Amino acid sequence: MIENDIKKIRESVRKESINQDISILTKPSRYKSPAYVFICWGVIFASVGLVDVLGYQFIVFSIIVCSVGQRAIGNLLHDASHYSLITSRPLAKWFSNLFLAIPTGQLFCDYQKVHLAHHRYLGDHMLDNDFIHDIELSKRSALHIYARTLLRCKIFMGTCFSDLIGTNIKLQSCFIIWWVVFLMLCDFISPTFAYSFVVVWLISRFTFFYLITVFRELTDHFGLEPGGVFSFTRNAPCKGILRFLIHPLNNGYHLTHHLYPHVPWYNLPKAHKLLLKLELYANAEHCDSYFSGKESVLYSWKN
Known part of the structure; x- marks a missing residue:
């Protein structure tokens, strides 16, 4: 069925004569996504600096900002796994490991293998590692669905610790070395900055980052x-501030991504707009809000 859906959308795109337009959108900018990697880290640094300079009365705001930055880093790693971040494969692997994967407890090749399997085996409860499907649970309220998913130990461990739990000595060693070197560099900024970074990063990871990641997964x-x-x-493709909190970097265009995984994040809205010309795509599941109305995400969970 997955292959059939991909084949159907390709045929529809050719009939509508927009295949060349879609093809252009799959070509990544040489500088845009790599620049956003440093922007995301800059946002995280700024959130930590706010606490370090002005005090812990700003901790809640800093945690929210840092969590969104962590979520965006994950989105950029996701793009990198399709070589939509950097087209050179050796450079993509090196760059992604250094700035995206290792600091979040992953190795690029391991993440890529799991994520590409999600595309290939979408909806297969044995082979799709991102499979979350429960008919009985979907009969309950949206709050119950969310709470039950939040309390699943496997999801908590996988989201907060990534691949660090286990026997992957290479990853664990790289992770420790990365953070030791990084925090030593942070210490040059200010004697307390490294401590503040650890506090904000960890609290963010185990609280707001986890909350928005589980919602996004559902x-x-x-x-x-x-x-x-x-x-x-x-x-x-919801609009407003919630979109930036839950789906930074256009991560809400998930159907668009599954159909055209090589389209970089910044071109997904353009690809979505083009594909809406196709009846097959326009009739698919598109939510225009998160919480209210019959076109909302919460309504779609149950209907």
Whole structure:
């Protein structure tokens, strides 16, 4: 079914004569995404600096900002796994490991292998590592669905600790070395900056980052029917500040991404707009809000 859906959308794109337009959108900018990697780290540094300079009365704001920065780093690693961040494969691996994967407890090749399997085996409860599907749970309230998912130990460990739990000595060694060197460099900024960074980073990771990541995971596929890309994937191109908190860097265009995984994050809205010309795509699951209305994500979880 996955292959059939991809084949159908390719045929529809050719019939509508927008295949060349889509093809152009798959070509990544040489500088845009790498620049955003440093912007994301800059946002995280600024959130820590706010606490370090002005005091812990700003800790809640800093945690929210840092969490969104962590979420955006994950999105950029996601793009990198499709070589939409940097097209040179050796450079993509090196750059992504150094600035995206290792500091968040992952290795690029391991992440890529798991993520590409999610695309290939979408909706397969044995082979899709991101599979979250529970018919009985979908009959409950949206709050119950969210709370039950939050309390699943496997999801908590995988989200907060990534791949650090286990016997991957190479990853664990790289992670420790990266953070030791990084915190030594932070110490040059200010004697207390390294301490503040650890505090803000860890609290963010285990609180707001976890909350928005679980919501985002449910938004992608929960409540839909496994078996194909269209039946088991939704778009949530919502607008407003919530979009930047939950889906930074256009991460809500999940159906668009599954159909055209090589389109970089900054071109997803353009690809979405083009694909809406196709009846097959326009009739798919598109949510225009997170919480209210029949076109909302919460309504889609249960319907």
